[in-house]
């Protein structure tokens with residue numbers, strides 16, 4: 001199939017472009033490069049031996065997007081493009097609502113206009129909010145607790161309403177848990193701009209000497225070692241989950257929701273110690289106050305993706321840290337030479 005990947009130069013997008021090409025699909029990428037670099041796609045092409053067509057297009061520019069659909073006979077869309085920093089979304093909610101929601105509305109209107117009605121959407125475990133018991137199951141009522149998360153929830157609602165109103169749509173809503181790691185080649189990986197918000201990119205920058213020490217946000221949670229538990233998933237497993245979801249919705253109409261996670265939780269200190277093993281030395285850290293909005297623990301019930309898609313995670317936390325470290329060590333400044 002010919003697949004349009006929005007946000008395809010970004011972290012998860014670039015790994016998914018590679019998985020799609022390896023699975024035999026043709027890929028077209030649109031991205032406005034707000035949080036990524038085209039260098040990721042050059043490296044994906046090195047790895048796959050195939051070049052994805054690239055259009056530097058903002059989803060807010062509906063006409064330009066329409067032009068991409070006129071140029072390529074797209075069969076399905078994987079929609080990653082969006083802003084994703086929770087803290088920034090609290091400070092600048094309109095920027096997040098406008099970019100993520102209007103961008104998605106433009107995309108689905110253009111798709112509809114070109115009779116393309118298969119979409120796989122990047123949602124997030126953050127939609128489960130604060131009130132659900134763990135592990136999270138797809139049928140639970142959702143309700144995010146920050147503007148970023150609410151954009152994901154609202155886009156899920158928009159796509160669900162669309163699927164209910166028009167049975168020609170094939171829609172997969174993928175709720176990711178905590179993606180980390182990098183392609184084992186060390187050629188593509190996560191390249192955060194500024195100070196990383198997330199745990200593993202921060203540890204990686206400590207290891208490479210760009211940050212002094214890890215601040216562990218809270219050591220007094222009611223968990224085995226006092227630090228928060230999360231469900232970390234290797235980005236290549238996540239990318240393969242998209243190919244599996246795409247195969248499922250290729251010939252099945254309707255709205256499907258799947259958690260993409262491993263089904264187990266790891267603590268902040270377990271992640272740190274696994275990363276230390278990969279690096280081969282201890283890394284400096286300090287336990288500090290809790291971060292506002294953090295939940296003590298959550299992980300996925302990953303059984304629906306296994307039952308429906310035959311997909312489950314394959315890589316361990318140690319492999320995630322080894323691969324993340326290889327990428328960071330070989331590219332201390334990310335894609336910037």
Ligand code: NAD
Pocket residue numbers: 006007008009010011012013030031032033034035036037057058059060079080081082083084099103122123124125176177178179
């Ligand atoms: P990323 O920032 O690396 O990739 C997102 C890409 O979208 C970037 O390349 C950015 O330039 C592009 N983009 C943003 N707004 C755009 C617009 N208006 N038009 C065109 N391109 C635009 O992030 P990622 O980690 O690869 O995440 C991909 C998707 O997965 C996002 O939707 C994110 O919210 C979601 N997600 C990520 C995580 C995570 O921890 N990384 C977890 C859950 C969900």
Ligand code: UD1
Pocket residue numbers: 086087124125126149177178179197198199200202214215216217218227228229230268291292293294
């Ligand atoms: C964060 C987002 C969440 C998003 C997810 C994946 C918040 C409040 N939540 O979740 O909406 O879906 O990323 O993108 O931002 N930690 C430290 N020190 C650090 C960084 C993190 O101790 O420097 C801890 C955090 O307190 C948390 C764990 O590490 O317990 C994982 O943090 P992070 O990688 O930011 O992911 P989430 O908190 O799950």
